Structure formats: C-alpha cells, structure tokens
Amino acid sequence: MxxxxxxxxxxxxxxxxxxxxxxxxxxxxxxxxxxxxxxEGTQQDFGxxxxxxxxxxxxxxxxxxxxxxxxxxxxxxxxxxYVHRPGIRPLAIGGLTVVVAFSLLKWTDSTVVSDGKFSTLSEAASKTGQLAPLARTFFTPPLPWVLFVVAFAVAAAAIVLRKAALSWVGVALSVLVGLWAWYSHSLVVSLLGTPDHSTGALVALLGFLAIAAACAATALSAEESANTRGFVNRIFAWRPGMPLVAVALVLGVMAFAIATWFSPSNQNATLVDTASLFSSTGLAPLAKAYLSWLGYLLFVLSLALAAFAAYRRDPRLAWGAAVLGLVSLVLNLVALYSISALGAKSAFDGANGPWDNLGTGGWLASAAFLLLAGAGYVVATAGRERGTIARTQSDVLAGIGKIPGMSKALILLVVAGALFYPPMATPFWQKVLVSEIGIYVLLAIGLNVVVGWAGLLDLGFIAFYAIGSYTTAYFVGALPIQPPEWMRLSPLLCIPIAIVVCLIAGVSLGYPTLRLRGDYLAIVTLGFGEIIRIVAVNNPGNFTNGPKGAFGIPTPAIHLGPIHIDWGQSSLQYWYLLLVITGLVILAFNRLEQSRLGRAWAAIREDEIAAQATGVNTRNVKLLAFAIGASTSGVAGVFFASQIGYINPDNFVLNNSILVVAYVVFGGMGSLPGAMAGAAVLTWLPEFLKDQVPAEDRQMWIGAVILLMMIFRPAGLVPARRRTAELHGFDDASSAETSAVPAGEGMGGTK
Amino acid sequence: MTDFMNYLVLGLTRGSMYALIALGYTLVYGVLQLINFAHSEVFMSGAFGSYLVIGMFVHDGQHLAWWQVSLVMILGLLSGALVGAGVAWALERVAYRPLRQRGAPKLAFLISAIGMSFFLSQLAGKLFNRLSQNQFPSYFDQNKAVLHILGAAVSRIQLIVIVTALLMMFSLDRLVSGTKLGRSIRGVAEDAPTAALMGIDIDKTISRTFIIGGALGGAAGFLFGTTFVFSNIMGFIPGVKAFAAAVLGGIGNIRGAMIGGLLLGVVENIVPTAPWDGSGGWIGLQWTDVVAFVVLILVLVFRPTGILGERLGRAA
Incomplete structure (x- = not known):
C-alpha cells in the first residue's frame, strides 16, 4: 500500500x-x-x-x-x-494531431492511390511530374516529417525556454508548414479530379495551427503561471456566443474561399467557378445573385452582426443576428437546390438531380449560417449574468457552476454536425452513420433509461429490438404467415404498433422478474434475450421463417394528401428520418430525468428499500422504466427492418445486447448525452479501425479501448451530473480500503 | 430407460464442467459482489494453455499405457489450472484493482470485464489462427465404455470428467471451510471493512480468490477441450450457462454453484429429450438453451435468491 x-x-x-x-x-x-x-494461419501452422x-x-x-x-x-x-509552462498542452495536442493526420488518416479518396494514407500518397505524388514543383517537394518522403519535427522542436524549445523571439519563429514556421501541406493537398486533389472527402490535410492543418497557437500563447503570456486554459476562458467563458462565432468563421471561410460547391463528374468547382459555370444558364435570379455576390455579403454581414452581438452581449442585436443567420441559411439551401436541380437539366456530365453532386462548400456554409444564428440565440437567451463557481453538491444539482449558454452552444455544434456533415461524407460513411451509429445511438438512449436512470441491469435489450423488427416484418407481410389484408401497414405505421407490442413484452417480462435484485435480473434478461433469438431461429408455427429470416420488407413512404415522400435506397434520406425520430425521443426523454418519475428512478437506483419507505411504488416505477426502454428499442427495430429490408436472427445475438450496455456505461451511465456519445464513438471506432488494423482484430482493439476507458475514467465519457454530485460530491473519495468492497451479503462457507 | 440414463450421464458430464466454471463466478461474486464477465475467457485460456503443454509430450494417434494417460491427464489439468490462474490473476490486476482504487460505480466493473473478455478472446483468436474446431491430440480411446449403469454406457472421458470435477469441488469446499485462506475469503465476503480491521489484507485475499476460481476454470477448460473441441470463442456459451448455474444455485454460495451446475447440465439434457424413446423428444434438442433459461427464470421467480440462497446474506 x-x-x-x-x-x-x-x-x-x-x-x-x-x-x-x-x-x-x-x-x-x-x-x-x-x-x-x-x-492468420492455417490448421498446419497452429500458433x-x-x-x-x-x-x-x-x-x-x-x-x-x-x-x-x-x-x-x-x-x-x-x-x-520544467515543462509546466503555458502552451505545453496545446503543443502536445497539436503534435499528436499532426502525427495522427500523417499516419492514420486518409489524404485522398481517389482509387488511384491504394489506401489513401499519407505515406502512400506522398510516395506516389513525389514522383508525379504533372504536379507543381512546390507540392512535389512537399511530398518528397522524409521532408514532411522533417518539417514537422523541426516545427515541433522549435515550438517546444520556445515554450520551455520562454523566448518570445523564438516563439514567433515557431508560429511562422508551423503556420507555413501547415499551409504548405494544405496547399499541396489541394493541388493533388485538383490533379486527381474526383470529389474529395478526406480529412487528413485538414486535420494536419489544424494540428499545425494548434502548435502555432501554443507558441503564440507563450509569446503573449507575461507571467510564468499564466496558462492557456485561463486565456481561453477569459475570452470565451462569459461570452457563450463567441466559440460558435469562431467555428462559424472557420467553416465559412473554408466554404466561400476554397471548398467545392458543385462537382459533376471530374470537376471540383469552387463558388467562383460555379458562378461562372452557371452564368449562361437559366438559373433563377436569386440563386444567381447568391452565387455571385449575395452569399459573400450575407456571410460577412451575419458574421459581423453575430460577433458584435456576442462581444457586447446585447440581446436585441443578438436576435437580429439569429434572424439574419436563419434567413441566410434558407437562401443558401434554396441556392443549393437550384444549382443541383438545374445542373442535371443543363446536362453537366454526371449531374444527377436535386441535392446531388453538391460539394462540401454549400453544406459548410449552411453549418456556418446555422451556427451564427445559434450564436445569436445563445447570446439573446443567456442574459447578462456571468458564470459562477459551484462550491457544494446542491450547487451542482441546481445547475450552478456551468457557464450560462455553454451547453446550448455545444448542443448547437452537435446539431449542426448532425444536419450538415452527412451530405459531405462518402456513401460508405453515410451508410455507417445510418445503419450502425444512428440506430445504436437510439438503442443506447432507450437502454439509458433502464440501466442509467433506473439502475436495472438489462442484458437482453436486443430482444425488444428483435420484437420491433419482427412485428414490422409481420405487418408488412414479409413473413410466411400473412396478416389479413386490412391489417397490412406501411412500415412507418408499424411504429405505434411496435411500441405497443414492446410495451406488452417489457411488462410481461418485467412483472414477474422485477422483484429480483440487480445481478439476478441481469441473468433473467439475458435468458429472455436468448429465448427470443432461439425462438426466431427455431421457427415455431412457421412464424419467423427460421434462420433465413424475413426479406422484402418495403421501404417507408408517406403519402399524405399532396405530400409524397418515398425513402428509397439513399442512406441520406434515412439519416434525416432517423434524426427526426431520435430528436423526438430525446425531446421526450430530456424532461424525464428531472421529473417526479426521474427522481423516483434515481431513488430506487441508489437504495431501493429507502425509496420504498419514502412512498415510491417501486414495482410500477421499475416497470415503467422497463417499458419505456423496450418501446424505444422497438422503434429502433422498426426503423432497422424497413431500412435494411431483410432481417434474420443473426442480427439479434446476445453480443449486441452486451455491446449496448457497454455503450451506455462507456458514455457515462445515466447521462443522455453520454449514452449517445458512447454509442457513437464505439460504433464509429470499428469502421475507423478497418483502415488501421487487420479487420478481424477490430474487436480486440475495441475491448482494449473499453478496458482503458473504464480504468482511467470509470464514470464514462460524459459523466452524469447528478450522479457525480451524489456519489462523490467534491470531497476526495473515501479511503480505497473501505470503498473497495461493498459490505453486505456474500459467499458463505460451511460454518 | 437406457436413453434416459445416457442423457443423464451426458448431463452430468456437462453439468460438472458448468459447476467448475460456475465456482469461479460465485467465488468472485462472494468477495466482490460483482459478476466477472471475463471468466469465460479464463476458461478458454485454460484450454489453449493445456493444449500447448500437452502438444509437447504427445502426438495425435499415439497409444499410451493407462499410467501414461493418467500422467498426461494430470499434466493437462495442472497446466490448464496454472494458465487459468495466471490469466485470472492478471485480470484482477488490470480490470478490477484499478477500478476499486478509484471507487468506480458497480457497472464500470462489469464493463471493464466485458472489455477484457472481448480483448482476451480476440487476442487468442489472433495468435492461434481463429480456427473453430481445434482438437486435442488423441492419445487414448476416449469413447470406449468403461462402466454400465442401468444400461447407460459411461465412456472413459465422461468418467474422468465427472470424477475429477467432483474431486476438485470437494477440495475447494475443504479449502474454503478449513484453511486460513478460506477463512479470510469468508471474512472478506461477509464484511470487508471489518475483515480489514481483523488484519486480513483485502487486496491479497481478492487476488487469491481470483486465482482459485481461475485455476478451477482453467482445469475445466482442459476437460472441455479434451471432451469436445476448443476455439477462441468457446468460452462464451459455457460461460453464460455457468453464470446461469451460479445464479440458479444462489450466487455467492459455493455449494449452490456445484448443485446449480450439475442441475442445469442434467435438466438441459433430459427435459428436451423426454420421453426418452429415441424419437427426438417432445420438445427437441434445438430448444436446449430455451429450456435451460426457462428453468432458471422459473426457479428465480419462485426463489428469488436461487436454490440454496445467498449464504450469510440478509433477506433480499
């Protein structure tokens, strides 16, 4: 000890x-x-x-x-x-970012370069004669790494020795190298001529900028004790709109200056090029104006207004910025629609129709406008109070101690990403976003109610997902046993039915078993999940069609009066449908945690007997948690079945149940953003790892990541506020010796 | 009747392996009140470890004398137990102790164990070619019947499995009830802070509990691999079943785990094949797992703390 x-x-x-x-x-x-x-070997060379x-x-x-x-x-x-100097942390982050960009990330999507990573690209690019000499020099193999090491070393020396002159050299050097990398990459992209979605160059640029920022902080900070965090806090903390404005500035500049707006086959037209492409066509005057001058004007105006409002914290100006941002967003979307719709008609090669062939520019601009509008909104609603510091546990529960408006700003960033990132992604990632990340986020939200809030360990959660999927398959007539003709439904109409069926299943599993304590409940739910899966495999009464499963489940469609929406094969459409569903669920659950019911859940989670003694009807409250979680899972099941079109028992194995629990706890038990973040990170990770390690090893790395997370951050990615305060307060954890083992009943010997 | 006895022997063979694994779950639950989800990987590593050791001494198709066979068997059991104990010890050091020192919430332990379980099973897969049907070298005629009870033929390997498992369970029972280590385990299980005041090193006791459970699990891995086939994902299903068996008998209770394991093995073999006339049964073998879980759920509904209950436990 x-x-x-x-x-x-x-x-x-x-x-x-x-x-x-x-x-x-x-x-x-x-x-x-x-x-x-x-x-990987064979039977002969075992081991x-x-x-x-x-x-x-x-x-x-x-x-x-x-x-x-x-x-x-x-x-x-x-x-x-010696290294505890202002700037060391951003320096480390920047260095790490550059290393990641240089070693792990893709620098191009083009199939000409095999895996698209930096080393392969630079190998190929340095020998390509058509490339401008400046870019070719940059890609000559050891040079980029040498440049990085030199810039990093200069920055480190400047920060450790605290020499202002050296710091400015570091700033110049890293900005130059970063821009050089970015410029060389854009030359390569224009040479390859295909639309580009790679992140490597951008991330490398950001890394170099972080190094430059570290140097600048050193040069500017007067005293040794000043640190970057304090500096950032002084600027941003009591002006919650400011970070949003900063992000919007970066996005907008990229959008209007360098990004691609329109890319029919083999061309990447920036905004200027797009304007000239469409100058002689019959583009609607509004869109034409937007392309040539209105867009720039709107961006500059709303940026200036939002920044000024955020700086002065003036509510009236802020409302103005919000309205201007939204109007610009709408105009931007109208312009995007016009050019993509007209692009197909004017027969640009490879132009497909509305909302297709758009590059990243338009979406970046949309995100920037949304963020500017959001910045206005945040400033307008945050009032003029300044952030306070939480000192006691009750302060935390009362919400004191957070910077007003900061969480709104974060939510806005996530919303902007969710709305405008997917159209920029490659089809592969769009598919991953829908069928992996999105669905498991929804499942994690549902399980968070059961595990995180009510504290019931459910290891068979996938069973309800399966029930939802099979219900859908039955009512659309994709199973051997057909429903009567009048009961055939379109997939979206199955949602309420699936909710009801899963509620019934949840209650009928929960009613007899919920009096069991934690670990007994875990094995019972695990058994229930396995029973549902085996029933699906064994096909009693020819209902589930056995291991073959159901196929030919139709895609969702809405025909309501004049509105006709049909979700076809495009992942993007499903993404927005899923976004709507998830948004509704989040809205409904958001208020739940602080409600009477949510507090009752917290009470039984912490001490069931005490909760019962204070008058909480524990059985009903637990049943409600179970049923709510189950029906969320059922909704996810409906969506899954109709999106993928075919289901079989292999989709619902025990491993998936365990994984969903892992997502919730990894993200932060009992915290809604945590559960979502956990699911998003852990479903994204396997797809990311696909390019880094042998495909079969992915689960091993994920296991290691989960393990490390639990060792170093047991409360999860985004720990729940209430939980942190309740369990630990602000005192140090009580001595490890006594908290090591909960006292209580346990194993007995023979005496 | 012959069919019934055959299924009974089959059930006892499987059940005694479940019981050996279940002991690992129940021991850890006893001292920590936590489910060790990575215990199935301890079981798996026991099979691989003993395979590597045995592979050095015997070759496929060899015919050994009975004393040589028993030597190899003992060697296999020992090496399996050793590897299992080592893995369980490392597991406790990596996935449990750091979390305990940080006062992590209970579910964090479960998730770290799940992470460890993914990690170990996939690492073994990576190192040993991800083959699903590995077999131990055959050095004696395993399936030759040695005993006939009421028409049921008990094969050599079945007899070995049942007898070894019973022996190990008996010695564990003696160890926990009779030795100083057993006393400290029971002390920690009953009330850890008080046990610490009485001079018991909690960390050491927990570590040793993991080692004992791991040794039993590793030996079970050897027995399982010898009887059936082994692979890097072999731990999952027996692990779930053994966990169910531990809960069935009353988790935290050593004798409960033994009874639960044997009972689960017997029930899941006998019930689906009733009425034992060789026709496949009323229920059918494809429902084996459903039968096992339904029995578990029914027992828990009527006896919420398992058959024998949690020993030394308060009323739950």
Whole structure:
C-alpha cells in the first residue's frame, strides 16, 4: 500500500513499487507485441502468429518501448516543473494531431492511390511530374516529417525556454508548414479530379495551427503561471456566443474561399467557378445573385452582426443576428437546390438531380449560417449574468457552476454536425452513420433509461429490438404467415404498433422478474434475450421463417394528401428520418430525468428499500422504466427492418445486447448525452479501425479501448451530473480500503 | 430407460464442467459482489494453455499405457489450472484493482470485464489462427465404455470428467471451510471493512480468490477441450450457462454453484429429450438453451435468491 519510491530497510524486493511498475511496463509491451502485427494461419501452422510475435527480433523493440514507458513514468514527474509552462498542452495536442493526420488518416479518396494514407500518397505524388514543383517537394518522403519535427522542436524549445523571439519563429514556421501541406493537398486533389472527402490535410492543418497557437500563447503570456486554459476562458467563458462565432468563421471561410460547391463528374468547382459555370444558364435570379455576390455579403454581414452581438452581449442585436443567420441559411439551401436541380437539366456530365453532386462548400456554409444564428440565440437567451463557481453538491444539482449558454452552444455544434456533415461524407460513411451509429445511438438512449436512470441491469435489450423488427416484418407481410389484408401497414405505421407490442413484452417480462435484485435480473434478461433469438431461429408455427429470416420488407413512404415522400435506397434520406425520430425521443426523454418519475428512478437506483419507505411504488416505477426502454428499442427495430429490408436472427445475438450496455456505461451511465456519445464513438471506432488494423482484430482493439476507458475514467465519457454530485460530491473519495468492497451479503462457507 | 440414463450421464458430464466454471463466478461474486464477465475467457485460456503443454509430450494417434494417460491427464489439468490462474490473476490486476482504487460505480466493473473478455478472446483468436474446431491430440480411446449403469454406457472421458470435477469441488469446499485462506475469503465476503480491521489484507485475499476460481476454470477448460473441441470463442456459451448455474444455485454460495451446475447440465439434457424413446423428444434438442433459461427464470421467480440462497446474506 505504501506509495513511497524509496526503499525502506527490511522491505522485500517485490514490495518495492518500482519493481512492480517495471514489471507492469514490460508486461504491457509484451502484450502490445502480441497485439500488433499480421496474423492468420492455417490448421498446419497452429500458433504461427504467436511464435512470430514473441520469437522474432521485434519483441526486443517492443520491450524497449516498455523500458521507455517505465523511464517516462519514473522520471517524468521530476521533469514536470520544467515543462509546466503555458502552451505545453496545446503543443502536445497539436503534435499528436499532426502525427495522427500523417499516419492514420486518409489524404485522398481517389482509387488511384491504394489506401489513401499519407505515406502512400506522398510516395506516389513525389514522383508525379504533372504536379507543381512546390507540392512535389512537399511530398518528397522524409521532408514532411522533417518539417514537422523541426516545427515541433522549435515550438517546444520556445515554450520551455520562454523566448518570445523564438516563439514567433515557431508560429511562422508551423503556420507555413501547415499551409504548405494544405496547399499541396489541394493541388493533388485538383490533379486527381474526383470529389474529395478526406480529412487528413485538414486535420494536419489544424494540428499545425494548434502548435502555432501554443507558441503564440507563450509569446503573449507575461507571467510564468499564466496558462492557456485561463486565456481561453477569459475570452470565451462569459461570452457563450463567441466559440460558435469562431467555428462559424472557420467553416465559412473554408466554404466561400476554397471548398467545392458543385462537382459533376471530374470537376471540383469552387463558388467562383460555379458562378461562372452557371452564368449562361437559366438559373433563377436569386440563386444567381447568391452565387455571385449575395452569399459573400450575407456571410460577412451575419458574421459581423453575430460577433458584435456576442462581444457586447446585447440581446436585441443578438436576435437580429439569429434572424439574419436563419434567413441566410434558407437562401443558401434554396441556392443549393437550384444549382443541383438545374445542373442535371443543363446536362453537366454526371449531374444527377436535386441535392446531388453538391460539394462540401454549400453544406459548410449552411453549418456556418446555422451556427451564427445559434450564436445569436445563445447570446439573446443567456442574459447578462456571468458564470459562477459551484462550491457544494446542491450547487451542482441546481445547475450552478456551468457557464450560462455553454451547453446550448455545444448542443448547437452537435446539431449542426448532425444536419450538415452527412451530405459531405462518402456513401460508405453515410451508410455507417445510418445503419450502425444512428440506430445504436437510439438503442443506447432507450437502454439509458433502464440501466442509467433506473439502475436495472438489462442484458437482453436486443430482444425488444428483435420484437420491433419482427412485428414490422409481420405487418408488412414479409413473413410466411400473412396478416389479413386490412391489417397490412406501411412500415412507418408499424411504429405505434411496435411500441405497443414492446410495451406488452417489457411488462410481461418485467412483472414477474422485477422483484429480483440487480445481478439476478441481469441473468433473467439475458435468458429472455436468448429465448427470443432461439425462438426466431427455431421457427415455431412457421412464424419467423427460421434462420433465413424475413426479406422484402418495403421501404417507408408517406403519402399524405399532396405530400409524397418515398425513402428509397439513399442512406441520406434515412439519416434525416432517423434524426427526426431520435430528436423526438430525446425531446421526450430530456424532461424525464428531472421529473417526479426521474427522481423516483434515481431513488430506487441508489437504495431501493429507502425509496420504498419514502412512498415510491417501486414495482410500477421499475416497470415503467422497463417499458419505456423496450418501446424505444422497438422503434429502433422498426426503423432497422424497413431500412435494411431483410432481417434474420443473426442480427439479434446476445453480443449486441452486451455491446449496448457497454455503450451506455462507456458514455457515462445515466447521462443522455453520454449514452449517445458512447454509442457513437464505439460504433464509429470499428469502421475507423478497418483502415488501421487487420479487420478481424477490430474487436480486440475495441475491448482494449473499453478496458482503458473504464480504468482511467470509470464514470464514462460524459459523466452524469447528478450522479457525480451524489456519489462523490467534491470531497476526495473515501479511503480505497473501505470503498473497495461493498459490505453486505456474500459467499458463505460451511460454518 | 437406457436413453434416459445416457442423457443423464451426458448431463452430468456437462453439468460438472458448468459447476467448475460456475465456482469461479460465485467465488468472485462472494468477495466482490460483482459478476466477472471475463471468466469465460479464463476458461478458454485454460484450454489453449493445456493444449500447448500437452502438444509437447504427445502426438495425435499415439497409444499410451493407462499410467501414461493418467500422467498426461494430470499434466493437462495442472497446466490448464496454472494458465487459468495466471490469466485470472492478471485480470484482477488490470480490470478490477484499478477500478476499486478509484471507487468506480458497480457497472464500470462489469464493463471493464466485458472489455477484457472481448480483448482476451480476440487476442487468442489472433495468435492461434481463429480456427473453430481445434482438437486435442488423441492419445487414448476416449469413447470406449468403461462402466454400465442401468444400461447407460459411461465412456472413459465422461468418467474422468465427472470424477475429477467432483474431486476438485470437494477440495475447494475443504479449502474454503478449513484453511486460513478460506477463512479470510469468508471474512472478506461477509464484511470487508471489518475483515480489514481483523488484519486480513483485502487486496491479497481478492487476488487469491481470483486465482482459485481461475485455476478451477482453467482445469475445466482442459476437460472441455479434451471432451469436445476448443476455439477462441468457446468460452462464451459455457460461460453464460455457468453464470446461469451460479445464479440458479444462489450466487455467492459455493455449494449452490456445484448443485446449480450439475442441475442445469442434467435438466438441459433430459427435459428436451423426454420421453426418452429415441424419437427426438417432445420438445427437441434445438430448444436446449430455451429450456435451460426457462428453468432458471422459473426457479428465480419462485426463489428469488436461487436454490440454496445467498449464504450469510440478509433477506433480499
């Protein structure tokens, strides 16, 4: 238990914390050596990957990494006073960002360059004669890394030595290198001529800018104790509109200056080029004006208005900015619609019709306008009070201690991303967004009610998802047993039915079993999930069509008077449908946590007996949580069935149930944004890892990520406010010894 | 009758493996009140570890004398137990102790164990080629009947499995009830802060509890791999079943886990095949898992803390 580094007389070697740390680091590097590398053999060379991993010389390198980590951990704290300077943190973040951009991210989508990563691209680009010499020089293999290392080293030296002149050199150097990278990348893109969705160059630019910002902070900060965080806080904290304006500025400049607005086959037309493309066509005058001057004007005007309003915190100006932003957003969308619709008619090669062939520019501009309008709204509603600091637990629960308007600003950022990022993404990512990320976010929201709020561990959540899907399949007539003709429904009309069916299923599972305590409930729900799946496989009464499942489930459609919407194959349409569903669910659940019901859930979660004693009808309240969670899952099931078109029992395996629980806890149990963030991150990760590690190893890396998250941040990505305050308050955690094991009933021997 | 006895023996064989694994769940639950979701991977690693060791000594198709066979068996059990214990120890150090020291919420332990479970099973898959049908070398005729009880033929391997499992369960029972280590385990299980005041090192006791459970699970992995096939995902289904068995008997209760395991194994083999006339039964073997879970749910509905109940527990 002793944490001292010095060895005391009489202490055994193995009790020395240094020995343990060294062994731990070596073990870590050994496991790392097992994890990284190629694999897969056959029956004959059983364990080939194992032998290659530990017998070759590479194991030495990995062990050296372990030694390095050990030295860092041991001697790192002693160096800390020297590196504890303003700017070190942004420097580290910037450096890491650049490394990620250079090593992991894609720099082009074009199929000409095999995996699209930086190393492959630079290999190819440095030999391409058609490329301008400036870009070719940049891509000459060791040069980009050398440039990065030099810029980083200069910045680090400037920050550690605190030399203002050196800092400005660092600023200039990293801005130059960043812009050079960006410029070379845009030359490559225009040479390849295909629409580009890659993020590498942008991320690299951001990384270099972060390094530059770190240097600038050093040069400007007068005293040693000043830190970047304080600096940022002074500017942004009591002007909640400001960060939004800053983001909108970046997005807008990218949109109006460099991004592609219209890209029929093999051309990337920026706003200026688009205007000249359409100058001789019969484009509606409004859109024409927008392309040539109105767009720029609107952007500058609304940016100036929003920035001024945010700076002065003037509510009337802010409302003006909000209205102007929204009007500009609408005009922007009208212009986008006109050019894409007319583009197809005027027979540009490869132009497909409304809302197609649009580059990133229009959507970036939309996001910028939305954020500017949002900045106005945030400023107008935040009032003139300044942020306060929470000192007690009740302060936290009362919402004191957050900067007014900051959470609104964050929500706006997420909304802008959700609305305008998907159209910019590649079809692959659009599909992932809908059929992985979106659906599991919805499921996590539902399970958060059961696990996070009511504290009931449900390991069979996917069962309700399955029930929702099979209900849909039945009512649209995709199963062997057909419903009567008058009961055939369109998929969207199945939503209320699925909700009712899942409510009934949830209550009928919950009613007999909810008196069980935590872990017993877990195994019962797990069993229920497996029973539902096996029933689907075994096909009693020929209802579920066995392992083949249901296929030919029609896509959703709305025919209501003059409105005809048919969701076809495009993932993007489903994304917006899902956004509407999820938005409605969030709106409904948002108020739930603070309501009487939400407080009752918190009470039974913390102490069921006490809750009962204070008059909470525990059984009904628990049943309600179960039913609400189940019906959310059912809605997700309807959406899934009609989007994918075919379902079979393999979609509903136990592993998925466990994963949803993992998403909720990973994100932060009991916090709605947390559950969503957890699901989004953990469903995005496998798709991201696909380009980094062998496809079969993805689950291993995800397991490791979950494990690390729980070790270093057990409360999750976005910890729930109420929970943090209730469980820990602001005191230090009580001694590890007593909190180690909850006292209570346990295993018995024979006495 | 013959069919019934055959299914009974089959159920006892599976059940005794479930019981060995269930003991790991129940021991950990006893001291920590937490479900160790990664225990199924401890079981899996026992199979791989013992395969690697045994593979050094015998080859496929060899015919060994009975004393050689028993030596190899003991070697397999020991190596499986050793690897299982090692993995369980590392598991506790990595996925449980840091969280305990931070006072993490209860579900965080569950999720870290799930993360560990994904990690271990996929790592084993990566290192050992992700084959789904690995088999131990065959060095004796496993399926030769050695015993006939009421018409049921008990094969060699079934006898070995049942007898070893019973022996191990008996020695665990003695260990927990009779030794100093057992006493400290029971102390921690009953009231950890008080046990700490009595001079018991809680961390060490928890670590040793994991080691004991891991050794049993690893040995079970060897037995399972010898009887059937083994792979990197073999742990999942027996793990779930053993967890169910532990809950069935009353989680945290050692004898409960033994009874629960045997009972679950027998029930899931006998009930779907009734009336045992060789026709496939009224229910049918494809409903095995459903039968197991329905029995579990029914028992829990009527006896919410399992068959034997949680020992030393308050009324729940």
């Amino acid at each position: 002793s944490a001292s580094i010095q060895r005391r007389p009489g202490e055994r070697l193995r009790d020395n914390p240094l020995v343990g740390r060294a062994l731990g680091c070596l073990a870590l590097s050994f496991v790392l050596a097992l994890m990284i590398g190629k694999q 080939l990957a194992f032998r290659e991993a530990i017998l070759g010389p590479r194991i030495v390198w990995f062990l050296l990494i372990g030694v390095l980590v050990f030295l860092l951990l041991t001697f790192g704290p002693r160096v800390q006073p």
